[in-house]
Amino acid sequence: MTDTILRFEDVQKAFFGVTVLEGITFDVERGSVVGLVGENGAGKSTLMNILGGVVPLDAGQMLLDGAVHAPRDPKDADRAGIAFIHQELNLFTNLTIAENFFISDFPRRGGLPFLDRGQIRTRAQQFLAMVDLDVSPDVRVERLTPGERQLVEVAKALSVDARILIFDEPTTSLTARETERLFEIIDRLHQAGKTIIYISHILRDVMRLADSIAVLRDGALVVHGPRAEFTIHSMIAAMVGRDIEQLYPDRTSAPGAEVALEVRQLSKSGICHLIDMTLHKGEVLGIFGLMGSGRSELAQIIFGLDDFDEGEILVDGQPVKELSPTRNIRAGMAFVTENRREEGLMMQATVSDNLALAALPAFSTRFVRRVRSSTLATAVRETVDVLSIKVNDAFRSEAKGLSGGNQQKVVLGKWLMTKPSILIIDEPTRGVDVGAKFEIYEIIDRIAAGGTAVLFISSELEELLGLCDRILVMGQGEVLGSFDRAQFDQEVILRAAFREHAA
Amino acid sequence: MTALVQEPTLVMRLRALGRRVLLSEYLILYLCIALFAVLYLMVPRIASPYNIGSLLSNMWPLLVVAIGQTFVLIIAGIDLSQGAVISLTSVIGAAFIAQSANPIIFEKSPLWGVLLFENGAVLHDSVLGIPVAIGAMLVVGLLIGAFNGAAVAFARIPPFMVTLVTSMFFAALAIMLAKSENIIDLPDAFAAIGDEFGIGDEFAFFSVAMVMAVTLGVIAHLVLGRTMFGRWLYGIGNNPRAAVVSGVPVRRVIVLTYMFSGFCAAMASIIYTSRVDQGRPTLGEPFLLDIIAAVVIGGTSLAGGRGKIMWTFFGVIFLTLLGNALSMLNVPFFYVAIVKGSVILFAALIDVARRRILLQSA
Numbered sequence: 001m002t003d004t005i006l007r008f009e010d011v012q013k014a015f016f017g018v019t020v021l022e023g024i025t026f027d028v029e030r031g032s033v034v035g036l037v038g039e040n041g042a043g044k045s046t047l048m049n050i051l052g053g054v055v056p057l058d059a060g061q062m063l064l065d066g067a068v069h070a071p072r073d074p075k076d077a078d079r080a081g082i083a084f085i086h087q088e089l090n091l092f093t094n095l096t097i098a099e100n101f102f103i104s105d106f107p108r109r110g111g112l113p114f115l116d117r118g119q120i121r122t123r124a125q126q127f128l129a130m131v132d133l134d135v136s137p138d139v140r141v142e143r144l145t146p147g148e149r150q151l152v153e154v155a156k157a158l159s160v161d162a163r164i165l166i167f168d169e170p171t172t173s174l175t176a177r178e179t180e181r182l183f184e185i186i187d188r189l190h191q192a193g194k195t196i197i198y199i200s201h202i203l204r205d206v207m208r209l210a211d212s213i214a215v216l217r218d219g220a221l222v223v224h225g226p227r228a229e230f231t232i233h234s235m236i237a238a239m240v241g242r243d244i245e246q247l248y249p250d251r252t253s254a255p256g257a258e259v260a261l262e263v264r265q266l267s268k269s270g271i272c273h274l275i276d277m278t279l280h281k282g283e284v285l286g287i288f289g290l291m292g293s294g295r296s297e298l299a300q301i302i303f304g305l306d307d308f309d310e311g312e313i314l315v316d317g318q319p320v321k322e323l324s325p326t327r328n329i330r331a332g333m334a335f336v337t338e339n340r341r342e343e344g345l346m347m348q349a350t351v352s353d354n355l356a357l358a359a360l361p362a363f364s365t366r367f368v369r370r371v372r373s374s375t376l377a378t379a380v381r382e383t384v385d386v387l388s389i390k391v392n393d394a395f396r397s398e399a400k401g402l403s404g405g406n407q408q409k410v411v412l413g414k415w416l417m418t419k420p421s422i423l424i425i426d427e428p429t430r431g432v433d434v435g436a437k438f439e440i441y442e443i444i445d446r447i448a449a450g451g452t453a454v455l456f457i458s459s460e461l462e463e464l465l466g467l468c469d470r471i472l473v474m475g476q477g478e479v480l481g482s483f484d485r486a487q488f489d490q491e492v493i494l495r496a497a498f499r500e501h502a503a
Numbered sequence: 504m505t506a507l508v509q510e511p512t513l514v515m516r517l518r519a520l521g522r523r524v525l526l527s528e529y530l531i532l533y534l535c536i537a538l539f540a541v542l543y544l545m546v547p548r549i550a551s552p553y554n555i556g557s558l559l560s561n562m563w564p565l566l567v568v569a570i571g572q573t574f575v576l577i578i579a580g581i582d583l584s585q586g587a588v589i590s591l592t593s594v595i596g597a598a599f600i601a602q603s604a605n606p607i608i609f610e611k612s613p614l615w616g617v618l619l620f621e622n623g624a625v626l627h628d629s630v631l632g633i634p635v636a637i638g639a640m641l642v643v644g645l646l647i648g649a650f651n652g653a654a655v656a657f658a659r660i661p662p663f664m665v666t667l668v669t670s671m672f673f674a675a676l677a678i679m680l681a682k683s684e685n686i687i688d689l690p691d692a693f694a695a696i697g698d699e700f701g702i703g704d705e706f707a708f709f710s711v712a713m714v715m716a717v718t719l720g721v722i723a724h725l726v727l728g729r730t731m732f733g734r735w736l737y738g739i740g741n742n743p744r745a746a747v748v749s750g751v752p753v754r755r756v757i758v759l760t761y762m763f764s765g766f767c768a769a770m771a772s773i774i775y776t777s778r779v780d781q782g783r784p785t786l787g788e789p790f791l792l793d794i795i796a797a798v799v800i801g802g803t804s805l806a807g808g809r810g811k812i813m814w815t816f817f818g819v820i821f822l823t824l825l826g827n828a829l830s831m832l833n834v835p836f837f838y839v840a841i842v843k844g845s846v847i848l849f850a851a852l853i854d855v856a857r858r859r860i861l862l863q864s865a
Binding site: 303305325326328329330335337342343344345346347348349353356357358360361363364368369370371373414 | 729730731732734735737738741742744745746747748749750751752808809
């Protein structure tokens with residue numbers, strides 16, 4: 001007879017009509033560590049957000065110690081004893097550790113609105129001792145390393161005496177030593193009888209920590225069982241075993257022989273190490289890597305947004321001397337960044353202004369730099385048409401009013417207007433619905449067919465398999481493998497990314 | 504089911520009209536006309552040719568300097584040093600062309616023996632005097648602007664901080680150079696810049712200052728609306744990071760924008776200096792808030808990304824008209840400040856209301 005602390009019963013969730021969770025049912029045993037794995041978009045985070053009160057469920061229910069658990073907000077879940085240690089840390093870096101612990105409920109002196117500093121201090125020290133963190137509670141969080149911050153998060157969770165602790169990718173920003181320290185603490189919490197849900201892409205870690213493992217795929221629970229029943233191999237197989245339908249357009253062209261971009265022995269301390277890469281005209285080269293693998297950082301360096309220590313970057317056979325986006329764009333480069341809100345769009349500007357921004361030099365006269373507005377307007381209209389951007393009036397509607405997919409198309413359109421010879425795209429389908437995804441894939445295929453070299457960075461392996469001519473696997477700043485289309489095998493590539501080498 | 508489509512009632516029509524007026528680009532111009540009408544009923548003198556002439560002559564220099572401020576606000580910056588630039592360049596300009604200099608006053612000035620001499624300034628009897636003085640003023644404005652811009656773009660110091668510091672620094676320098684005194688006795692030709700002339704004596708509306716302001720205004724308007732540089736300014740104000748990624752040379756544009764702001768301040772200083780007919784080390788001090796107020800009343804956003812020369816023009820008319828009316832009504836100066844403050848607050852409220860309506864209709 002097992003002692004169940006938490007039970008998911010047919011939990012369902014859809015966002016804007018897209019099903020994210022389609023009826024999840026499983027039990028979590030009291031005092032156990034459950035490893036939750038699955039690809040990006042499999043529904044892990046959504047399930048945990050429902051448990052943590054961040055989003056409500058559409059149907060089904062959760063039972064916590066036999067009682068219905070239906071948190072209205074994260075605070076509600078807090079009170080129910082569920083502590084969520086987030087991927088991106090939720091600490092106020094400008095405040096001290098102690099202030100972070102008590103931010104929502106400072107101990108006061110009597111009924112007076114004065115803080116009881118003595119009590120804050122002693123209690124904060126107790127919490128820090130629980131996670132073996134030997135720093136003063138008066139230290140500002142901004143002065144801590146990522147690993148120490150993670151431990152402060154854990155201590156904060158302990159401070160509310162949580163029954164269930166959720167760790168969502170806790171090790172992405174930690175060093176190996178910090179990770180080991182975190183695991184020791186998780187072990188200790190485990191021995192103390194806490195229930196833990198541990199989400200990670202790093203399957204080795206899941207194998208080390210978990211008592212039982214649950215695998216999600218496309219919003220459904222594929223399998224849940226004791227760790228002994230799994231191998232890393234079988235976990236990956238369970239994560240990816242999907243029947244491929246027509247999720248990706250057929251490629252209409254083959255890569256050319258001419259080299260468009262070459263990267264030689266590129267290194268930057270702490271970011272990437274001796275990267276070699278060749279990108280041909282008309283080729284779609286995928287870069288697959290997990291969070292923190294250095295894939296986006298590499299793109300930033302190639303585009304000139306960041307500098308590097310050693311190595312060489314050659315565009316059309318010419319070494320690039322001084323890196324800057326302005327020069328690189330002139331040389332024919334374009335870059336769809338992973339954060340379209342922060343780096344891609346001017347939210348308050350019209351769609352037309354957004355589309356025009358990068359191509360302005362090509363649409364203005366010499367010397368005075370008067371913008372040829374009618375030519376530009378024609379090009380804007382054409383781009384809106386070709387990419388079928390859904391917008392009322394491209395010259396009046398602001399970018400912020402568009403859906404995610406259409407915003408992404410605006411960013412793509414902005415770069416297409418510069419007629420690039422090298423296009424770098426970083427996570428172009430993040431936060432984009434399924435229909436728009438297919439359209440974006442088609443656009444990428446069309447761009448490549450026109451002879452443009454495409455560097456396609458993604459953490460979704462499937463879309464790379466569906467679209468690329470070749471895939472490079474990156475991890476910890478290094479190229480871990482290169483696969484031609486004929487060699488494409490989801491398991492082999494994932495294993496390379498997880499550094500589990502094929503036999 | 505209830506009927507969703509109703510006959511528009513009078514109230515609804517009025518509300519729709521109100522919205523249209525409130526959202527109109529010309530709102531401030533309408534308010535100017537309304538204000539003028541009301542004032543005309545109270546003090547008919549306001550429409551006299553003499554007063555119109557004085558209104559205009561107050562408007563031109565304010566417009567010139569406000570155009571520079573508009574550019575800076577569009578890239579989400581602010582230039583608090585314009586007042587100081589006006590003061591410093593006034594002193595420097597005068598120190599080239601004063602026809603005489605009193606040794607008792609200026610003997611201890613660092614300018615004594617360099618630019619100022621007992622028998623007048625260094626170029627007091629040269630044909631090149633006025634062009635050189637004007638050139639020097641503009642160069643100083645550009646240099647201070649370049650410093651501001653570089654500190655913002657390269658050292659990444661917040662613009663408020665940078666220009667507050669340069670404002671203090673150069674205002675003090677102006678006073679130090681002139682030993683707290685006005686450099687008087689400028690040549691008549693220089694004083695003529697601010698003078699009005701007209702067809703006969705009746706309608707003396709024209710002046711060199713007007714030509715300067717209108718020319719600058721037209722150029723600035725075209726640059727903002729028609730050139731790549733203008734588009735870049737809005738882009739930087741809207742999302743500087745996206746601008747960098749899109750290949751906009753953001754730092755260079757920032758430096759150029761602050762340089763333009765300093766240039767405009769120096770150009771306004773030429774007009775103001777000519778009108779007071781002396782190099783005055785505190786010349787710009789009272790104008791700083793008027794400058795920013797005029798731009799903001801016009802509708803240019805302090806948050807960047809939004810602004811037009813036409814709007815600034817309306818804001819300048821409004822503020823000048825208000826100041827003129829208050830002085831004609833013999834309102835004591837402390838009430839003037841209170842009224843001006845209230846008007847700026849009102850402008851800010853209108854801006855908030857506009858945004859809300861736009862958000863709802865989006």
